[in-house]
Amino acid sequence: MGISGRYSEPDELPPLTPTAWTILGFLSIHPRNGYQLRQAVQRSVGHFWGVSYGQLYPQLKVLRENGFIEPADDDSHQLTDRGRAALDRWLATPPAPAQRRDEGMVKLMFADHAGPATMLALIRHRRAEATARRDVARATIPGAHWPPQAQRSSDDVLATWLVRAHTIALAEAELAWCDEAEATLAERGVHPEQSKGKNNAD
Amino acid sequence: MGISGRYSEPDELPPLTPTAWTILGFLSIHPRNGYQLRQAVQRSVGHFWGVSYGQLYPQLKVLRENGFIEPADDDSHQLTDRGRAALDRWLATPPAPAQRRDEGMVKLMFADHAGPATMLALIRHRRAEATARRDVARATIPGAHWPPQAQRSSDDVLATWLVRAHTIALAEAELAWCDEAEATLAERGVHPEQSKGKNNAD
DNA sequence: CCTCTCATGTAACTCGTTACATGATTTC
C-alpha cells in the first residue's frame, strides 16, 4: 500500500487506457519515437498485447497532455518524473484479468459434429501457431532487444527472460495438448487419411 | 472441402460476427433461450470466449434474419437446416488467430523498475487466477453440462473433454511458470522486503 | 526515377461491454 510521495494529484491514477500505460512502460526503458515504439511492442509482447498506429499516436498525445511524457532532443518521446511516478503507481495496482478470444477453441467445441477431419484440422492449425510462437520466442536473445546505450543491466534482462519463458512454457503446453488430442482421436480410430476432407495445406 | 449441398447462396459465409457463430454453435447442441445460452457459454467456454447480453439478443436477431435459427415450441431458439449447413462451413474455415490481452504480463515487463515486491505480487496474482481456473475446470464433470434429453453421446463428451483438458493444461503450465519465476527471484536474493533497486545506467 | 523503409497521423468502422429499463415467475 503506502505510497508516500506527493504529486500534483493524490493517489489515484488518471483513467488512461491500458494501451497508454503500456506505451508509458516502454518509454520508461528509453526514449523512442512512435515508430520504434510500435516495433518494440510487436517484438517483445506482440502476441499478448497489440498496439496499432490508430491507437498509438492518439495515446501519445494523451500522455503528453497528462504531462507524463515530453519531446526529447531528437524526435522521440521521453518520460517525465510525473510519468515515472504514475507508471509506478499503475504497476502497483492489480492487473485486469487476462482476456482471451480463442476462436479455434470455440470451433473445436462443435467440430465433432462436422466430422473428425475438421477436428484434426483445428488441432493442426493450433499446433502450427504454437510452434511458430515457441520458435520465435526461443530465437529471441534476451538482452539484445534494445540499443546498447540504453542498457539497464541485469534487471531488464530478468523481466524479458520471464516474459520469454512464459511464452515458451504456454506454447509448449499447447503443443503437448495437441499431441494428447491427436492421440485421443487416433485411439478412437480417427486418422488423418480417413474420412472426407483431405486438408490442403493452410 | 467438398460441401455438395446447394442453398440459396453459394459457398461463401455471410459476414456474421464470431459471437453470432458461437451462438449458432451452442444452439446446434440443442435449443435454448437467450438466458440459457448465456449461461452455457459462460460455463463451458467462459474464460476464452465471452458473450454479453448486449451482444446476445441483437445477434440472435441477426441469426433469425439470416434464417439460421427459428423459434421453437417453447420460447427457445433452434437451428434450421440452413443454419446447420452454415455452421458446418464456418467450422471448416481456418480460425482467426487467438488473441490475448494480458495486462499482468505487460506490467511484469516493467515491474523490476518498481521493485521486486511488485514483481512478486504480479506473479502471485497470476498464480491465484491460474489456480482458480484449473480448479474450476477440474471440478467440471464432462458430459454433465447439458440436460439429459439433449445428450448426443460420446462425441460431445469428447469435445468438452478436449476443451477442459486444454484449460487445465494451460493453467498448469502457468502455475509451473510461476514456480520457476518465484524460484528465480529467490535465487537472486530478491525478497519482498527489499525496496527499489538501483537503476539508471544513464 | 522508383521503390522501400521510416514516420505520423486521421476517419470510419466493428466488436464488445456496462449500465439501464422492464417485467414475469419463483421462493422464502
Place this chain on the structure above:
DNA sequence: GAAATCATGTAACGAGTTACATGAGAGG
C-alpha cells in the same frame, strides 16, 4: 409481500483495428 432468479432487451460508451492519406529520406 419481499427478494431472488429468470428473461429480454436497448443506449451509450470504449477500445481497438483497418484503411487511408501524406511525406521524408535512402538505396537500387
